[in-house]
Amino acid sequence: MVSGGLTCRLTRRNEQGMTQQTTPSHRPLRVSRAQAPLSGSIRVPGDKSISHRALMFASLAKGTTHISGLLEGEDVLCTAAAMRALGADAVQEGPGQWRVSGPGVGQLKEPDNVLDMGNSGTAARLLSGILASHGMTSVMTGDASLRRRPMKRVMDPLAGTGATFLAREGGRLPMAIRGLADPKPLDYRLPVASAQVKSAVLLAGLNAVGETRVEEPVATRDHTENMLRHFGADVSVEKAPDGGRIIRLQGRPNLVARDVVVPGDPSSAAFPLVAALLVAGSDITIFGVGLNPLRTGLFTTLQEMGAQLEILNARTEGGEPVGDLRVRASALKGVEVPPERAPSMIDEYPVLAVAAAYASGVSRFCGVEELRVKESDRLAATIALLENNGVRTAVEGNDMVVYGTAGHIPGGGKVETHMDHRLAMSASVMGLVAEKPVEIDDTSFIETSFPQYLDLMNSIGAGFVA
Numbered sequence: 001m002v003s004g005g006l007t008c009r010l011t012r013r014n015e016q017g018m019t020q021q022t023t024p025s026h027r028p029l030r031v032s033r034a035q036a037p038l039s040g041s042i043r044v045p046g047d048k049s050i051s052h053r054a055l056m057f058a059s060l061a062k063g064t065t066h067i068s069g070l071l072e073g074e075d076v077l078c079t080a081a082a083m084r085a086l087g088a089d090a091v092q093e094g095p096g097q098w099r100v101s102g103p104g105v106g107q108l109k110e111p112d113n114v115l116d117m118g119n120s121g122t123a124a125r126l127l128s129g130i131l132a133s134h135g136m137t138s139v140m141t142g143d144a145s146l147r148r149r150p151m152k153r154v155m156d157p158l159a160g161t162g163a164t165f166l167a168r169e170g171g172r173l174p175m176a177i178r179g180l181a182d183p184k185p186l187d188y189r190l191p192v193a194s195a196q197v198k199s200a201v202l203l204a205g206l207n208a209v210g211e212t213r214v215e216e217p218v219a220t221r222d223h224t225e226n227m228l229r230h231f232g233a234d235v236s237v238e239k240a241p242d243g244g245r246i247i248r249l250q251g252r253p254n255l256v257a258r259d260v261v262v263p264g265d266p267s268s269a270a271f272p273l274v275a276a277l278l279v280a281g282s283d284i285t286i287f288g289v290g291l292n293p294l295r296t297g298l299f300t301t302l303q304e305m306g307a308q309l310e311i312l313n314a315r316t317e318g319g320e321p322v323g324d325l326r327v328r329a330s331a332l333k334g335v336e337v338p339p340e341r342a343p344s345m346i347d348e349y350p351v352l353a354v355a356a357a358y359a360s361g362v363s364r365f366c367g368v369e370e371l372r373v374k375e376s377d378r379l380a381a382t383i384a385l386l387e388n389n390g391v392r393t394a395v396e397g398n399d400m401v402v403y404g405t406a407g408h409i410p411g412g413g414k415v416e417t418h419m420d421h422r423l424a425m426s427a428s429v430m431g432l433v434a435e436k437p438v439e440i441d442d443t444s445f446i447e448t449s450f451p452q453y454l455d456l457m458n459s460i461g462a463g464f465v466a
């Protein structure tokens with residue numbers, strides 16, 4: 001059975017009879033400079049992108065899927081709750097071990113209450129594709145951060161199925177969706193590089209007769225394509241003449257339950273990895289990290305900066321490339337990150353900015369406009385994180401510029417995390433190397449993607465005092 005703690009934020013609040021407007025308790029943290037090198041071996045939790053998809057696709061397949069290594073962070077638990085509300089059976093059998101069976105493509109039942117996707121853009125956007133392609137009416141909402149994020153990017157293409165949407169001004173949640181049991185297949189070219197939008201279109205295509213086609217100008221993470229194939233769908237991918245990709249899905253596939261092994265999340269590994277690069281004398285190993293090439297832009301970038309980052313025991317697990325990362329403290333220099341690399345490291349820019357702040361020389365991250373529509377405006381929030389701690393920065397068009405301090409981040413600043421887990425973890429890494437302690441307003445949102453973060457970091461010597 002799912003334990004009481006394993007629920008998404010809203011469910012937990014509902015169980016306590018509280019309403020969505022209630023502010024979750026803030027957990028401030030003051031981080032002081034590390035007193036000793038970080039050392040030891042750790043394993044980070046399961047990949048968030050793959051975990052959401054595993055729960056959704058298993059609910060659309062015939063039979064019972066066993067998932068191991070599922071991330072039990074709040075974002076993914078919101079997806080589990082939503083799939084249950086749609087008629088799937090998703091049960092925790094042990095830590096990270098889940099059993100999921102569902103009614104199958106086209107067979108989900110109308111939810112009898114509002115679906116709350118908490119803090120998760122991935123859950124909200126991917127689920128929109130599923131809801132639009134079922135003959136039901138549903139209403140979706142999220143927390144204050146998610147309710148600010150744009151949904152028009154999925155509403156626009158999904159309207160082509162014949163589904164209708166009613167959202168707030170600017171396409172913001174809450175949103176009502178009237179889906180169709182017989183949706184039209186879509187042919188869509190993505191205007192922004194977004195795996196969430198691509199996945200929403202493909203998920204709508206599952207219940208549409210005929211071929212769904214998506215063209216992406218720049219390749220984005222391909223977990224949806226890989227996992228749909230794993231469950232038996234006919235998905236083909238070809239390179240587009242402009243360097244992007246064209247994905248074709250044949251509708252109404254017979255999806256059959258297949259077990260899923262979730263690799264460690266490279267986006268979570270980024271935090272202990274950067275911490276170990278910066279804290280003098282550190283030497284850590286992170287086991288079982290997913291190395292899908294559409295997710296490893298940060299590793300490439302750090303290596304260009306001079307990081308001693310080795311990939312050991314490269315192997316394939318559950319259809320995804322995986323390896324162990326050995327990281328040793330390194331003197332980093334500034335770097336220019338090209339815009340076409342952004343999708344492969346989009347969630348890693350805040351912590352890369354901390355590495356760039358500690359490095360010597362100037363760094364420029366080109367074409368990072370998508371950071372403006374994450375859990376917070378991550379472009380503005382990352383700039384504030386650095387500036388409030390004495391690091392000079394600039395925003396030039398859609399580029400972020402960081403002036404490295406050559407190991408002398410002054411610190412002593414207050415960091416506002418704006419309900420954004422990645423901001424909170426990045427600030428904590430900065431605190432480990434700043435000259436004066438860094439005050440973080442709220443670390444509670446770390447629960448969305450990396451519930452064991454503080455303990456895991458303490459196990460390698462971070463000395464966080466919660």
Ligand SMILES: O=C(O)C1=C[C@@H](OP(=O)(O)O)[C@@H](O)[C@H](O)C1
Nearest residue numbers: 049122193194195196197346347
């Ligand atoms: O598809 C996914 O699982 C994700 C895609 C990315 O978002 P976009 O599609 O908006 O770039 C990323 O930022 C998010 O954390 C997870």
Ligand SMILES: C=C(OP(=O)(O)O)C(=O)O
Nearest residue numbers: 119120121122123347374
């Ligand atoms: C952007 C993120 O997630 P989502 O879009 O799913 O909220 C993230 O985890 O950094």
